[in-house]
Amino acid sequence: xxxxxxxxxGPHRAGTERPWTLAAGQVAADLGTDPVAGLAPxxxxxxxxxxxxxxxxxxxxxxxxxxxxxxFASTVVVVLLVAAVVAAAxxxxxxxxxxxxxxxxxxxxxxxxxNRAEQAMDALKAMTAPMVRVRRGGRxxxxxxxxxxPGDLVLLGPGDLLAADLxxxxxxxxxxxxxxxxxxxxxxxxxxxxxxEIDESMLADRRNxxxxxxxxxxxxxxGLVVATGMMTELGRLAxxxxxxxxxxxxxxxxxxxxxxxxxxxxxxxxxxxxAVGVARGEPVERMFLIAVSLAVAAIPEGLPAVVTxxxxxxxxxxxxxxxxxxxxxxxxxxxxxxxxCSDKTGTLTQNRMQVERVWTPAGTYRVSGDGYAPVGAVVPxxxxxxxRDTLLERLARVAAACNDATLQSAGDPGDSxxxxxxxxEAALLALAGKLGVExxxxxxxxxxxxxVAFDATRRRMxxxxxxxxxxxxxxxxxxxxxxxxxxxxxTALAGxxxxxANRWASDGYRILALAERDLPAVPSRAEAAESGLxxxxxxxxxxxxxxxxxxxxxxxxxxxxxxxxxxxxxxRTATAIARRVGILxxxxxxxxxxxxxxxxxxxxxxxxxxxxxxxxxSPEQKLRLVGAWKDRGAVVAMTGDGVNDAPALRQxxxxxxxxxxxxxxxxxxxDMVLADDNFATxxxxxxxxxxxxxxxxxxVRYLLTTNSGxxxxxxxxxxxxxxxxxxxxxxxxINLVTDGLPAIALGLEPVERDAMRRPxxxxxxxxxxxxxxxxxxxxxxxxxxxCLALLVGARAAGWPWQTMVFTTLALLQLGHALAVRSExxxxxxxxxxxxxxxxxxVLGAVAVQLAIxxxxxxxxxxxxHSLSPFQLALVLVTSTAAFVAVELEKWxxxxxxxxxxxxxx
Numbered sequence: 001x002x003x004x005x006x007x008x009x010g011p012h013r014a015g016t017e018r019p020w021t022l023a024a025g026q027v028a029a030d031l032g033t034d035p036v037a038g039l040a041p042x043x044x045x046x047x048x049x050x051x052x053x054x055x056x057x058x059x060x061x062x063x064x065x066x067x068x069x070x071x072f073a074s075t076v077v078v079v080l081l082v083a084a085v086v087a088a089a090x091x092x093x094x095x096x097x098x099x100x101x102x103x104x105x106x107x108x109x110x111x112x113x114x115n116r117a118e119q120a121m122d123a124l125k126a127m128t129a130p131m132v133r134v135r136r137g138g139r140x141x142x143x144x145x146x147x148x149x150p151g152d153l154v155l156l157g158p159g160d161l162l163a164a165d166l167x168x169x170x171x172x173x174x175x176x177x178x179x180x181x182x183x184x185x186x187x188x189x190x191x192x193x194x195x196x197e198i199d200e201s202m203l204a205d206r207r208n209x210x211x212x213x214x215x216x217x218x219x220x221x222x223g224l225v226v227a228t229g230m231m232t233e234l235g236r237l238a239x240x241x242x243x244x245x246x247x248x249x250x251x252x253x254x255x256x257x258x259x260x261x262x263x264x265x266x267x268x269x270x271x272x273x274x275a276v277g278v279a280r281g282e283p284v285e286r287m288f289l290i291a292v293s294l295a296v297a298a299i300p301e302g303l304p305a306v307v308t309x310x311x312x313x314x315x316x317x318x319x320x321x322x323x324x325x326x327x328x329x330x331x332x333x334x335x336x337x338x339x340x341c342s343d344k345t346g347t348l349t350q351n352r353m354q355v356e357r358v359w360t361p362a363g364t365y366r367v368s369g370d371g372y373a374p375v376g377a378v379v380p381x382x383x384x385x386x387x388r389d390t391l392l393e394r395l396a397r398v399a400a401a402c403n404d405a406t407l408q409s410a411g412d413p414g415d416s417x418x419x420x421x422x423x424x425e426a427a428l429l430a431l432a433g434k435l436g437v438e439x440x441x442x443x444x445x446x447x448x449x450x451x452v453a454f455d456a457t458r459r460r461m462x463x464x465x466x467x468x469x470x471x472x473x474x475x476x477x478x479x480x481x482x483x484x485x486x487x488x489x490x491t492a493l494a495g496x497x498x499x500x501a502n503r504w505a506s507d508g509y510r511i512l513a514l515a516e517r518d519l520p521a522v523p524s525r526a527e528a529a530e531s532g533l534x535x536x537x538x539x540x541x542x543x544x545x546x547x548x549x550x551x552x553x554x555x556x557x558x559x560x561x562x563x564x565x566x567x568x569x570x571x572r573t574a575t576a577i578a579r580r581v582g583i584l585x586x587x588x589x590x591x592x593x594x595x596x597x598x599x600x601x602x603x604x605x606x607x608x609x610x611x612x613x614x615x616x617x618s619p620e621q622k623l624r625l626v627g628a629w630k631d632r633g634a635v636v637a638m639t640g641d642g643v644n645d646a647p648a649l650r651q652x653x654x655x656x657x658x659x660x661x662x663x664x665x666x667x668x669x670x671d672m673v674l675a676d677d678n679f680a681t682x683x684x685x686x687x688x689x690x691x692x693x694x695x696x697x698x699x700v701r702y703l704l705t706t707n708s709g710x711x712x713x714x715x716x717x718x719x720x721x722x723x724x725x726x727x728x729x730x731x732x733x734i735n736l737v738t739d740g741l742p743a744i745a746l747g748l749e750p751v752e753r754d755a756m757r758r759p760x761x762x763x764x765x766x767x768x769x770x771x772x773x774x775x776x777x778x779x780x781x782x783x784x785x786x787c788l789a790l791l792v793g794a795r796a797a798g799w800p801w802q803t804m805v806f807t808t809l810a811l812l813q814l815g816h817a818l819a820v821r822s823e824x825x826x827x828x829x830x831x832x833x834x835x836x837x838x839x840x841x842v843l844g845a846v847a848v849q850l851a852i853x854x855x856x857x858x859x860x861x862x863x864x865h866s867l868s869p870f871q872l873a874l875v876l877v878t879s880t881a882a883f884v885a886v887e888l889e890k891w892x893x894x895x896x897x898x899x900x901x902x903x904x905x
């Protein structure tokens with residue numbers, strides 16, 4: 001049960017409702033804070049008592065004992081526990097030990113996997129900054145984030161992780177990276193003026209606010225704390241995360257249905273066989289023993305073991321491909337996924353700003369390279385220009401000089417580069433490096449002597465550099481901000497510049513203009529240098545898609561999986577990226593968060609299948625979209641990396657977090673983590689998930705068929721007034737053999753060739769669908785017919801008929817294991833070497849069965865007799881019936897499939 005969250009009351013809360021709409025001075029007055037000196041220390045201590053510590057309230061944790069007990073609460077496990085009790089009552093210690101060992105191992109594995117899910121709130125708490133600088137009583141103090149209270153005056157600088165929600169009162173080119181909270185790919189430039197006409201549902205639009213869990217990337221600022229702990233936007237997300245616990249996966253639902261069916265079937269088997277036997281005059285005690293033995297045999301106690309082994313091995317293979325599984329059932333869930341709701345920033349894209357195109361009055365260029373590494377080429381578009389473009393080199397100098405970011409690499413130039421400062425400025429530094437301009441040399445030859453910082457009103461930045469006998473001015477900014485400042489000689493370029501900028505903007509790029517001028521000396525006002533500028537060119541900056549994303553999206557579509565982009569980023573940028581990676585075609589629909597907010601649930605459910613991109617969305621809207629898809633019967637995978645993604649990751653059928661750029665909150669809320677942040681890794685995970693489900697289905701197909709063979713043998717023998725064909729110990733032995741290594745080896749089958757060319761399974765599809773129960777019925781009857789015919793013939797000849805029936809049924813089931821490896825492909829096409837584990841398991845079981853026939857100690861235990869060479873040969877020949885029958889079935893299926901495609905038979 002989730003604890004109630006204490007909501008602060010009183011004037012300090014009431015006075016700060018919608019603080020972004022109020023002037024900073026009014027917010028300070030409402031909070032009772034001196035806007036210069038901050039809170040008095042005594043008042044801060046009083047408020048700490050009133051409001052409590054600035055921490056996130058943790059949801060009540062499930063006790064370890066209950067978490068462990070829940071592993072044994074499924075129908076399958078309950079039935080198997082009953083089977084273990086029955087086996088113990090029959091004196092069959094071997095089956096009892098095997099069943100209990102399987103259940104304990106399965107329960108412990110599930111416990112250790114699911115215990116990690118309880119760490120989600122710990123990760124939320126860990127996002128609190130350890131120390132915060134505040135001004136109290138006129139003095140700057142550094143104190144733990146937990147001691148920050150509403151009304152505190154917090155000082156901000158580059159690199160600071162915000163510990164509370166703030167209403168900014170001062171901002172000097174303050175920029176904050178809010179990607180983890182809002183999904184915005186670019187840092188937000190902050191202001192202090194009140195806001196009124198904005199979409200208040202979008203945090204990114206509240207530019208005079210700074211939120212807990214975000215990071216200062218540049219500039220300085222001061223802010224008043226208006227919310228702490230669970231009252232912050234991050235705390236609100238924590239509540240959303242707690243309200244949406246993960247539901248059962250499709251695999252868990254299918255296995256639960258299978259368990260219920262097996263339980264019902266076991267009761268019917270007991271009743272029918274017992275009643276028929278007693279009616280024929282068989283001893284009550286003997287028929288009771290046989291009926292209960294059949295009931296035990298009808299329940300595949302190896303199911304939890306095979307499922308656990310298949311999932312664990314699948315998780316291991318996925319880990320080798322950088323997909324780290326936190327919950328075993330999630331391995332299979334991706335295989336039945338029908339929709340992937342993907343975040344954009346850091347998931348489909350590199351989460352690294354990069355200059356991709358450059359324009360100068362002399363021509364247009366493409367820029368190659370990866371991320372922030374200053375390694376790549378700047379090449380002309382179209383025909384090569386006849387003369388060197390000198391403006392390009394000067395543009396590179398401005399890009400490096402009018403810049404406060406830094407790039408660092410621990411090794412060679414091609415290694416991963418770390419950024420300090422604004423990502424956009426880092427991209428400009430990388431461009432300069434690609435054009436041969438070194439920041440260090442430029443600073444040495446032209447040291448910066450003055451600057452005019454960037455702000456949201458001016459939308460430009462200028463730096464002044466002292467050189468030999470002159471001052472060089474470097475300027476960058478928005479096209480609209482620089483064009484009016486151009487020198488008369490460059491004003492003729494204005495129309496061309498705007499045309500290029502508009503064309504690039506429609507492609508989703510962020511456009512910056514770069515310009516320069518020379519002055520004889522530093523002016524008395526640095527702003528005076530921003531006129532009479534000489535235009536050098538434009539740069540187009542984007543967060544480019546990962547190289548593998550387009551191919552991964554195409555593979556998803558081929559597999560019948562619908563990719564959908566859900567992002568907090570701008571609609572134009574999101575659309576451009578979606579088109580580049582193949583998520584959105586020309587007819588695709590784009591909805592913004594504002595438009596989505598105007599749709600009721602019924603309308604959303606109707607339109608959700610036609611929309612490929614959702615832009616400027618809030619965390620609540622991501623939850624709505626995941627829910628809308630699930631309401632339509634889809635199995636939804638949600639990818640993301642930010643705190644804002646965590647609630648949707650939890651609600652989705654499978655949450656996939658990014659391991660490199662992802663926050664701890666996203667990772668702990670997810671079922672699977674991509675260690676390489678590569679969307680293409682999801683394709684490998686889907687492939688592995690389909691393989692695992694196919695293997696589990698093979699196991700169920702095999703076990704139900706062989707168990708039905710045992711049941712039909714016993715039931716039809718009774719109905720036809722034949723002697724009881726098998727003893728209880730023989731039934732349990734066959735069950736142990738078929739539930740043993742051959743069954744587990746079926747869980748190791750390699751992936752089928754068409755696994756990624758067929759549509760996903762319906763989430764409502766039963767595990768018995770697509771002919772599984774029909775197969776189990778007719779092949780089981782075939783086994784029974786062979787065994788009963790042999791019983792009649794051997795009995796008439798005076799041979800040891802019970803031993804022959806016992807051995808034939810066991811070998812029939814082993815032959816069926818070889819044939820059931822695929823529902824379409826022939827065993828001879830697959831080859832024995834493609835699954836050597838199965839071949840070894842079958843041969844080992846055959847050897848043990850022969851030992852039971854000829855070793856005296858085992859003969860006494862199983863009441864068998866030695867067979868003559870002819871009798872053994874007859875048994876071996878008749879035991880191929882199931883293998884031949886299933887191979888014939890698959891040949892007919894392949895023939896029909898070719899005819900339906902119009903191919904020659």
